[in-house]
Amino acid sequence: MTGTRWVATAGRGLEPVVAAELAALGIAPRAAEPGGVPFEAEPLGAVRACWRLRAANRVLAELASFPAPDDETLYREVRARVERTSSEPFALSTLLPPERSFAIAATTARSALTDSRWVALRTKDAIADGQRARFGRRASVDRERPEVALRVRLDQDRATLLLDLAGEPLDHRGYRVESARAPLREQLAAAALLASGWEGRGPVVDPMCGSGTLLAEAGAIALGLAPNRLRDHWPFERLPPFRGLLERVRAEAIPAPDPAVALFGNDLDPAALAATRRNLEAAGLAAHASLSVGDAFAFEPPPGPGLVAVNPPHGARLAESPEQWRRLGDLLKRRYRGWRAVVVAGDAALGRQLGLKPTRRMAVRNGPLEARFLFLDLW
Numbered sequence: 001m002t003g004t005r006w007v008a009t010a011g012r013g014l015e016p017v018v019a020a021e022l023a024a025l026g027i028a029p030r031a032a033e034p035g036g037v038p039f040e041a042e043p044l045g046a047v048r049a050c051w052r053l054r055a056a057n058r059v060l061a062e063l064a065s066f067p068a069p070d071d072e073t074l075y076r077e078v079r080a081r082v083e084r085t086s087s088e089p090f091a092l093s094t095l096l097p098p099e100r101s102f103a104i105a106a107t108t109a110r111s112a113l114t115d116s117r118w119v120a121l122r123t124k125d126a127i128a129d130g131q132r133a134r135f136g137r138r139a140s141v142d143r144e145r146p147e148v149a150l151r152v153r154l155d156q157d158r159a160t161l162l163l164d165l166a167g168e169p170l171d172h173r174g175y176r177v178e179s180a181r182a183p184l185r186e187q188l189a190a191a192a193l194l195a196s197g198w199e200g201r202g203p204v205v206d207p208m209c210g211s212g213t214l215l216a217e218a219g220a221i222a223l224g225l226a227p228n229r230l231r232d233h234w235p236f237e238r239l240p241p242f243r244g245l246l247e248r249v250r251a252e253a254i255p256a257p258d259p260a261v262a263l264f265g266n267d268l269d270p271a272a273l274a275a276t277r278r279n280l281e282a283a284g285l286a287a288h289a290s291l292s293v294g295d296a297f298a299f300e301p302p303p304g305p306g307l308v309a310v311n312p313p314h315g316a317r318l319a320e321s322p323e324q325w326r327r328l329g330d331l332l333k334r335r336y337r338g339w340r341a342v343v344v345a346g347d348a349a350l351g352r353q354l355g356l357k358p359t360r361r362m363a364v365r366n367g368p369l370e371a372r373f374l375f376l377d378l379w
């Protein structure tokens with residue numbers, strides 16, 4: 001079935017990376033919108049996107065869109081769609097029989113209805129009442145592991161109902177058993193690597209590796225491992241339009257640019273390094289990793305060239321220490337000559353203290369925080 005409109009949601013600034021990932025999967029993305037990349041695909045393509053996208057947050061199907069200037073209209077429109085008989089696989093009435101649990105998350109912006117919890121509640125009531133009217137019973141709500149994860153997005157008094165294919169955000173990869181301080185979000189780490197132009201070959205060094213997110217994502221890219229290979233719960237598997245599709249997608253080979261990739265992690269803090277070790281073990285990447293406790297400025301990189309990826313500490317203490325950034329710039333220049341570098345900086349002004357001219361910069365959001373990717377060729 002073509003014509004279903006999907007959106008791969010992404011943090012601000014990451015939309016071009018997700019668009020490039022979709023294109024690499026043979027899916028032509030539409031023009032990106034802030035926070036998401038729309039695309040059209042059959043269910044198989046959407047499942048492939050869900051399984052393979054590294055920089056996206058969620059994959060959503062648009063089920064319906066209608067004006068909702070007040071809660072009565074919202075309720076009426078949703079309920080009517082649940083009660084309506086339809087053979088359309090993405091109709092609300094088809095997706096929501098009473099034996100399938102569901103959950104609703106709502107967002108609202110620039111609309112008369114400003115309370116997202118109220119929007120979620122009214123939508124839930126409309127579904128339950130519509131099911132009672134049609135089937136004589138209603139489905140249960142399961143906030144933890146719903147079979148149908150729905151989202152309602154209200155923007156400028158227009159409601160869009162969306163099916164969240166994976167239910168949980170795609171950055172819950174399942175390998176983070178332990179966290180160090182200030183871990184990088186997984187999709188942000190993946191995006192920094194993908195956008196750096198690194199082709200997935202050669203050694204990868206993170207001299208301040210924290211809990212090892214950049215290494216875990218780099219290893220998965222080099223070895224052609226699906227980002228969410230460790231997940232055991234994919235709610236869409238039980239929905240009729242998607243049955244059997246995940247098995248097909250899992251069986252597809254993902255290009256593995258460097259099956260012998262070597263990952264080098266180093267951190268001053270032994271606890272951070274222990275976290276990296278556990279996380280890389282959980283990710284199935286321990287055999288590729290060499291880990292050391294020590295000062296990044298004393299770390300001897302392996303023979304290169306390769307990729308040096310680093311997310312230096314940020315926050316108040318370091319913000320007072322531009323000198324550290326100058327030292328890092330010197331370190332990259334001296335010890336990683338011929339390498340490619342990606343620096344994930346929490347602060348744009350500090351990034352400039354590196355004293356090196358990036359070939360490119362990207363402004364992105366890490367949750368509520370601004371971050372910068374700086375890409376460098378260290379010639």
Ligand SMILES: C[S@@+](CC[C@H](N)C(=O)[O-])C[C@H]1O[C@@H](n2cnc3c(N)ncnc32)[C@H](O)[C@@H]1O
Nearest residue numbers: 183184208210211213267268269295296311313
């Ligand atoms: C922002 S955290 C890195 C987070 C990491 N990207 C992750 O996802 O968990 C910065 C790390 O730099 C380490 N660090 C700070 N100064 C260092 C130095 N001179 N040498 C090595 N590691 C250092 C800290 O211990 C901390 O783990």
